Amino acid sequence: MSLLTVERLSKNFRGLAAISDVSFAIAAGSITSIIGPNGAGKSTMFNLITGYLPLTAGEIRFRDKRITGMATNRIAELGIARAFQIARPFRDLTVFENVRVGALFGKAGPRDVAATTRRALELAAIASLADQPASSLTVGQLRHLEVARAIATRADLLLADEPCAGLNPTETAAMIDVLRQVRTNGVTVVLVEHDMPSVMEVSDRVLVLDAGRLIADGAPKVVANDPKVIAAYLGTPDAA
């Protein structure tokens, strides 16, 4: 069963087509990666799904409910959470307080807030940082905080925007492990990521956007060998 369905989605910015007629469905329990060159429309896609930007045409359905035009906080209440590409922590709050905001709001509302917060911290592997001010975290730790805060909302769908960007190989491996744990706990993950080894390792399926259009959709190995994807994004050793 599809958890999220995107149908003929388009977004124009003053005539510039950021997303053009894109359709796909995300199966519950999967990890799907969206890849593509800079400016392909990946983050715009997340902005449209979360209601942060209004769409120009098309429809988005979550659990078969139309969410097009819905307020961002209402979409979060339905069970869609987002971890930002550039971490946006609540800097004056501690790590625990940051994640607690997610547990207080989001899908399930304020039930078992402390327990939910702790679970999210453990799942994101930052339980030991709970009492630290968010402003004192490293870039890698902030990425984990983004994920913890998002899953504390008890979301069914996590949209993770480049969670591995700027991380070293050890930190990247830790983040991939966290995303796997998140999936194991019943959360469907959609990932925007440039780090191809991570994408290949963690994804069940890969969508490729180029200039706002969906140019490939399939299993990681199939997509990696698709000539259109190689030409538009991955490149060849010769080209390099």
Place this chain on the structure above:
Amino acid sequence: MKLNQTQVFLLVAAAVVVLAAGPLFLPPFYVRVGQLMLYSAGLGLAWAILGGFAGYTSFGHAAFIGVGAFTAGLVEAKLSSLPTVLLLPVGLLAGAACCAILAALIAYPILRLRGTFFAIAMLGVSHVCAEVTNNVDFFQGSMGLNFPPIAPPSMDPANFFYEIYLVAALFILLVSWQIRRSRFGAGLLSIREDEDTARMLGVPTERYKRLAFVVSAVLTGVTGVIYAHSLGYITTDSVYRDDTNLSLIVYSLLGGMGTLFGPVIGAFLLVFITQVILGRLLDFHLFATGLLLVILVLSAPGGIAGLLKRKRAAP
């Protein structure tokens, strides 16, 4: 050392008992200073619900002091046959209702602005309210409004209003405390930190901001009603004051922005400095106050509460 909730409660209770007994041993001048401290603390706390918790720095909250005061004055004048004991409660209700309506009406357009734009728009609201009160005869802003004496004959009016201000400040402190520890409070803090992210996490930011604005306006208006009664006679200039608009921000800056007790600490400190320490410097006291504020804000950007927090966190 971090105090637990019981210790904080006991400390506040002890402070309230000492403050309540103040008029018994303080000379009249210090009772007046105490009145001003408690009035300022109440206003600072009310302002901080929007400015400190939600991060919407209003530079025009004197609008609600004025609207509350003039509404109460006009309503009480119409109901002058009421027993004296009922005049203040009726005035408080009328002032609170009018502030709630005004805040609810302007909340939608004005809270779409952020930062400096919101602050300046609120200054505009304050000035528009002042001009309307001053120029529309119905409000009697230029002529002035009299408030009937409400203090019991057996009590010195200064002592009476001191105690009323104490009750009001304590009430606003309790409301702020309840908000701070509630889901609503957590939502407001997240709005202050990053409104877009808060919305992404499911915080109903628009509803929360409006609610905080109305609550803040009502509590400011209520304090304004008491202020008008304590003066006995008000004009537009005595309640719509730009120095009050500025002071409300300074209380939180000085005490600690976004903290529960910050506005109280800031108000007490600033009033004590300006009225007691620098009060005798006549023409120089505003200059000295300004200089002192600059030094304090530069050396303690998180206010007094921030300094204490830093000291506690230091190894």
